[in-house]
Amino acid sequence: MAKTIEAIVAGVRSGEIDPVALVDQHLKLIEENEPSTNAFITVLADHARQKAGEIASRVAAGDPVGRLAGVPVAVKDNLCLRGAPTTCASRILEHWHPPYDATVLSRLLAEDAIIVGKTNMDEFAMGSSTEHSARGPTHNPRDMTRVPGGSSGGSAAAVAARFAQAALGSDTGGSIRQPAAFCGVVGLKPTYGLVSRYGLVAFASSLDQVGPLAGSVADAALLLEIIAGHDHMDSTSLDAPAPRLAGQAADSAEGLSIGIVRELSDGADPEVKRRLDEAAESLERAGARVESCSIPEVSYALPAYYLLAPAEASSNLARYDGVRYGLRVNAADTPTMNARTRSVGFGAEVKRRIMLGTYALRAGYYDAYYGQAQRVRTLLIRAFDAAYERYDALLSPTAPTTAFRLKERVEDPIAMYLSDVCTIPSNLAGHPAISVPFGTGEAGMPVGVQVMAPALAEAVMVRVATILEQAAP
Amino acid sequence: MIGSAQDPEQAPVSREEVEQVALLCRLEIDDGEARELAAQMSAVLSHAAALLSLDTSGVDPTAHPLPLVNVLRTDEVRESLAQGDVLSQAPDVEAGRFRVPPVRRRQPEEP
């Protein structure tokens, strides 16, 4: 069994683990397997070695080191890191170097984590397979012919391939949880507002959250603890202390009441459904009351999302206009230069969503499309609120299927969108959710079970997830 | 709920609309792309048909899943970026400023 972050940090602090050797071990794995995996856009080998050296000498000098001392972490390439390119897997930002650090990265670095690289993703986080990347697709380490999921596919693959101990991703409609499920790792989307978005390149601002991907629930929980908490640079950051999640006992589910959302499991593959049933049984065995429940409003989440997220994205991505940074394709006047730059710089999926979002926001259409989706969002939140009066947590598959084959859905946007049907409701509600690996399905590919909880109930969610992790086949 | 059948009859997006929208969001698209986008956007909207016809009268829109109000900053000066760092990322620069082609659309040349 792989070491936990806690064990690594203890080892580094005691001198048992040499952080330089640990980093080299990971960089060697990257060197060997990255060419076929393509999990990274940028590998920060020099930075990582240098940082590891610094930590080693601080340990040798008896100076204190942080809660992530020497832990190799990979971060999604939509998180700004000073001095490294941040491309969002887009041609339009190919050579952009942000002059500042994302708050979550400052927090990782302040705890002496070692950032080994920036991971591949669907362009601007728009996609569910990491095939919509200007740098080519990432392959699933469990089966190189399959997608790792997306859009944080590079982060999920990096953890699954042991290129890093853990990773950060971003989740707008399932972009952490779905790839975690496809690659057989843990992925956690926090409550909206719990983690700062400052320095996360925006896709859909009212839905985006940064979160961890890791080999275990405990590692994910520790990483969340470190990146969570109020940030004065983000107006939507909750003024609440970071939750205490690490080291929680989870030997029993006694007293917990858990609902399995029928609308999110009915459409799933039989093998995925079978795993979900097993997960439910294991929770029952641990003492929880588990029952099937119905929340019909979740059926509206996917269409609402495909109006809301593209609308916000169309505005967020307007700034890539060739004026201040990034790609410029010259033309005789600025409007033509803007349009030419954007047409060359953005990939097909990004263009599709910008078009859809612009369409939904036009004068005279706003109320029927964007406004209607916002009102349906209210209905969904009310339905969740009602459900959480009866249940401490809700259960569903993370995705209706296991990882599909590369190119299988890339030409069919609707089919691609469907793989986020189970994850999107939590983004619209702003609630936390986690995906835990629970056995395998078709062709031996990992299955993920999703635990959803009310806002700021990460502790309950992590407790349930830990029980599932222990019971997983 | 959501199948994969396309029903452009329900929410058809015309080529003209696609071209109009492309102009608004500054994308250059050719005929093929316009045709494809019209079909794909129609497909997405037809999937949303049930949502679009849902009775939501009296329901307030949710712009935001947060209960926050009055998040304010004190009016204190913080250090700005150095001019060099600002301009070093720019495609074209002159005299400390970002340089762009003429801001008004040039009319196509008369034949």
Next chain:
Amino acid sequence: MSAYGSERQRRREGGARDYEGFECVVGLEVHCELLTATKLFCGCKNAFGDEPNTNTCPVCLGLPGSLPVLNGHAVELAMRIGLALNCTVQPSIFHRKNYFYPDMPKDYQISQYDIPINTDGYLDLPSGARVGIVRAHIEEDTGKTTHSGGGGRIHDAMYSLVDYNRAGVPLVEIVSEPDIRSGEQAREYVSELRAVLVAVGASDGRMEEGSLRVDANVSVRRPGEPFGTRCEIKNLNSLRSLGRAVDYETRRQVDLLVSGGAVAQETRHWDEQAGHTVVMRSKEEAEDYRYFPEPDLVPLAPDAAWQERISRAMAPLPAGRRRALLDSVGAEGPAMVERVATVVAQDLDGYVMAAVDAGAPGALALSRAANELAAACAEDASLLDALEPGHFASLVAMEARGDLTATQAKAVLAEMLTSGEPPEAIASRKGFEALDPGSLRRAVEEVVAANSAEWERYKEGEAKMAQFFVGQVMKATRQKADGKAVMALLADLLRGSAGAP
């Protein structure tokens, strides 16, 4: 119709000018840059005239990943403006206004749309007219584009350069009802609005630096008819431009209608040099701004306590100060009203009030403030720094008692402004002791006797000779004489000599 509708109707007619049976209808949008230390959403300096692109950061450059955080002081200033304009200050939200332009770093402007912070107010003008305020909302400014080549004009520029120092500077946009009826009234409105904005500490009022920018919506109609098609005029960066542009545009539209044409809805640009407006874009080219609620910001909810605190801390407004000054000097009539307006506009009412409180006559204090002090102020406002209100009061009292003539008082006042000394000291150093009536009469008689030829001409009715004698008497008395008293004595002598055999 609002509560003050009928009042407005009456006042409207008062401000209206007739253009061949048409009246012009003007609504103004005034963008006011707020006097904050930092920008609206980031900690960059809010300053004018710095090196380009030095007051910029990830937020105001719209760099990927950056997020806005609202400046609390900007919100307070916006609330002060709302309260000063008799608006309802209400909970509000921010929207994104989406359109592409290189001076807008995010290619959307964060502004307030259908739920602004201030709504439904009014502004009373010194002339008595009342102009309704539709809204006064918070938004961010854009950067500054300079057009190069082709003579710097936007239409034939070879390329343009962008400086983002101004991008993100806090603005309040004040939108008036279409209650204004002439170019002159438009100037009066902006002038009074500027005074209010300066009084509440929201603005430095410098139109020439762009602190206050005005767009005018102008249409014409026959009185009583529905509104005509309007044109929006941009680039009005002085009161003079505003007045001229409104008059020009009214003329243009009336001429169009009279000659059987129609007004097209369009945005026009005022060319100050050429003295006319030119079309910028037509209605068909109008943008679709795709407004939607700004997801990166949370709502503003100014509660009653917050409003109360701001309202209590607010300085008195120009209208109230004018009323108080008029009451205090006990003056009446249009000339006095104008002097009061000047004094308050130049922030000199404190001096007049202090003189009146010290027992000096109000009309005289008002006159010295509206003329001498205001002139000094216009030349160099810092001249007032040395002047103590108590000294000004003493000076007015001395003049009122006849210890100083008007000429002497002005001379003493001029020196008070530079030296800061009390008037008594200056007067005695200059040897300004009042002439007693007896010695003045003697001096006049001596001058008349010494200039008999000139006296004959004066007697023949050559009125301008009076000036000659006043000058001679002044010279003889080393400026101690009061010109008015000399004139009276001359008239007296003239009557006396006419009656002599």
